[in-house]
Amino acid sequence: MTIRTRKFFGAIALICLAFVWSMIGMVVAQFPLIANSGMLQWIYYIVVGIGWVLPAMPIVSWMLRPDAQQPEA
Numbered sequence: 001m002t003i004r005t006r007k008f009f010g011a012i013a014l015i016c017l018a019f020v021w022s023m024i025g026m027v028v029a030q031f032p033l034i035a036n037s038g039m040l041q042w043i044y045y046i047v048v049g050i051g052w053v054l055p056a057m058p059i060v061s062w063m064l065r066p067d068a069q070q071p072e073a
Contacts, residue, residue, distance in 0.1 A: 003067050010063030014056055021052040 025048040034040050 003063075003065070006063050006065065010059050013059050017056060017059070018052060021048075021055075 028048075029035065029041070029044060034044050
């Protein structure tokens with residue numbers, strides 16, 4: 001797979017990851033324990049806002065992997 005193709009599929013995967021991550025984050029933010037505490041909301045949104053980077057890192061590193069060298073004929 002060429003780097004261009006990996007970047008295309010990786011971009012789609014990152015968009016899907018961001019969408020799913022934000023939907024799950026909004027659902028969990030409505031739990032009474034978090035919704036009723038201003039300090040917990042503050043901490044929660046910081047952690048969730050930065051947390052999507054960890055699952056995105058493998059996708060980005062896969063996208064940027066160089067193409068395999070083609071054997072010369």
